[in-house]
Amino acid sequence: DAGVIQSPRHEVTEMGQEVTLRCKPISGHNSLFWYRQTMMRGLELLIYFNNNVPIDDSGMPEDRFSAKMPNASFSTLKIQPSEPRDSAVYFCASSMIEGTEAFFGQGTRLTVV
Amino acid sequence: LAKTTQPISMDSYEGQEVNITCSHNNIATNDYITWYQQFPSQGPRFIIQGYKTKVTNEVASLFIPADRKSSTLSLPRVSLSDTAVYYCLVGEGYGNKLVFGAGTILRVKS
Numbered sequence: 001d002a003g004v005i006q007s008p009r010h011e012v013t014e015m016g017q018e019v020t021l022r023c024k025p026i027s028g029h030n031s032l033f034w035y036r037q038t039m040m041r042g043l044e045l046l047i048y049f050n051n052n053v054p055i056d057d058s059g060m061p062e063d064r065f066s067a068k069m070p071n072a073s074f075s076t077l078k079i080q081p082s083e084p085r086d087s088a089v090y091f092c093a094s095s096m097i098e099g100t101e102a103f104f105g106q107g108t109r110l111t112v113v
Numbered sequence: 114l115a116k117t118t119q120p121i122s123m124d125s126y127e128g129q130e131v132n133i134t135c136s137h138n139n140i141a142t143n144d145y146i147t148w149y150q151q152f153p154s155q156g157p158r159f160i161i162q163g164y165k166t167k168v169t170n171e172v173a174s175l176f177i178p179a180d181r182k183s184s185t186l187s188l189p190r191v192s193l194s195d196t197a198v199y200y201c202l203v204g205e206g207y208g209n210k211l212v213f214g215a216g217t218i219l220r221v222k223s
Contacts, residue, residue, distance in 0.1 A: 004156075033211060043157070043200075043213040056210050091156045093211070100147070102211055104156025 004105035006092050012111045018080040021108045024073055025094030033102060034067055034077050035091040049075065050097060082112045117201045122218040131188045133217050135201030138182045146177060146184045149200045149213070157200060157213070161186070196221045
């Protein structure tokens, strides 16, 4: 398996634009997590899904952020409109509900100017 | 979720054993203790998980005392490539949210 695949790896956008980050979890994994990492705030859990259903989105910073998981092999994190303070590295991770470890993607480095 | 406390940073030299301790006074009966490692510009990577006593794998050992209010990650004979951030997580583990704290920055020097 290729592991968790995130795209794009880098994204530079202007303030006010819509940004969509994509994640393909490892096949057979049924939990999916979205994280945001900055120097100031560390690694923050934004939302996680079990069997494609959002279980906890209490970490989503505000209504500008939304996440979907239309099927077991794909998830998106959307920011609309984007702001400079959204600049961060966004990680997606997946695991088996019955498993012991989560596997992380390489991350998407988002820069909002 | 149980709150975890780790040292902010640690320094070591190549070939030494490194022990990183994590405090989790409010750990619940169903909680497991999990450690992750993160290198710059990469996502965290699972190292080890345990519930009680001692767990060992090819990378590290995890020591958990009987009261489970703390745990110690032991890295034998570290090398420069072990320089990373190490996170201690406490939670039910299976299918539940993984919440990362600030982690411990380990710097290994030659």
